[in-house]
Amino acid sequence: MADDDSRTGRTHYTSPAIRAYLDDLYLPPDPDLAYAVAELDRAGMPRIQVSATEGKILYLLVQMIRARRVVEFGTLSGYSGLWILKAMGQDGHLWTCEYNPEHARVARGVFERAGYGPQVSVFEGPGLQSLDKLAHFAPFDAVFLDADKSGYARYARWAFEHLRPGGLIIGDNTYLFGYLAGRAPDHQWNAQAIEAMRDFHAFVAAHCTAVCLPTPDGLTVGMKPY
Numbered sequence: 001m002a003d004d005d006s007r008t009g010r011t012h013y014t015s016p017a018i019r020a021y022l023d024d025l026y027l028p029p030d031p032d033l034a035y036a037v038a039e040l041d042r043a044g045m046p047r048i049q050v051s052a053t054e055g056k057i058l059y060l061l062v063q064m065i066r067a068r069r070v071v072e073f074g075t076l077s078g079y080s081g082l083w084i085l086k087a088m089g090q091d092g093h094l095w096t097c098e099y100n101p102e103h104a105r106v107a108r109g110v111f112e113r114a115g116y117g118p119q120v121s122v123f124e125g126p127g128l129q130s131l132d133k134l135a136h137f138a139p140f141d142a143v144f145l146d147a148d149k150s151g152y153a154r155y156a157r158w159a160f161e162h163l164r165p166g167g168l169i170i171g172d173n174t175y176l177f178g179y180l181a182g183r184a185p186d187h188q189w190n191a192q193a194i195e196a197m198r199d200f201h202a203f204v205a206a207h208c209t210a211v212c213l214p215t216p217d218g219l220t221v222g223m224k225p226y
């Protein structure tokens with residue numbers, strides 16, 4: 001029977017039991033990924049990595065387009081980077097930007113330990129200031145945005161310019177923690193930040209074949225047309 005509430009997103013059928021059942025099936029334990037998460041706690045870093053399901057979505061997307069050259073903004077301890085590297089296999093390369101030197105140091109250790117050291121370039125510094133350097137390695141197959149949310153629109157324009165046709169722009173937290181629409185700006189996310197995220201969505205919607213997946217905080221996937 002038709003269920004307008006779930007189709008329109010007003011209700012959903014997720015439950016802890018369903019999540020546990022599906023995670024058991026689709027997300028087998030991986031010691032490298034577990035180590036990247038454990039490193040967050042050990043180093044006193046925030047647990048703000050993508051979820052395992054979002055990591056698996058990244059993995060699938062990277063494999064579906066046979067990506068070999070991926071850029072990431074927002075490395076943290078390398079958790080999402082590992083998902084991307086594992087999906088690319090031995091001939092892939094990840095350029096990942098991180099402005100916190102301690103996060104970059106921890107991530108390098110995580111990548112090395114998992115055997116991906118030679119396949120990763122960790123760029124230290126603000127992502128927007130690394131764009132010119134990164135452009136030397138274009139064209140890319142995918143660009144994953146998970147750093148400064150106010151920069152997403154600028155990252156997306158840069159990504160579009162430096163992606164091959166069929167390449168992907170992927171952005172996490174594109175609901176802007178609930179502030180994207182229908183919520184008043186405040187000290188956490190001001191009007192300018194909300195406008196910047198809306199500018200990101202407007203750009204991706206206008207230039208890419210795209211959708212915003214309804215993950216807990218929105219995961220936007222846009223393909224540069226062929």
Ligand SMILES: C[S@@+](CC[C@H](N)C(=O)[O-])C[C@H]1O[C@@H](n2cnc3c(N)ncnc32)[C@H](O)[C@@H]1O
Binds near residue numbers: 075077079
């Ligand atoms: C949400 S975390 C990234 C999580 C990571 N992608 C994962 O899933 O494992 C965001 C990271 O971006 C970094 N960051 C924040 N602003 C940045 C900027 N302007 N340039 C580069 N990195 C930035 C933070 O230090 C933090 O490590």
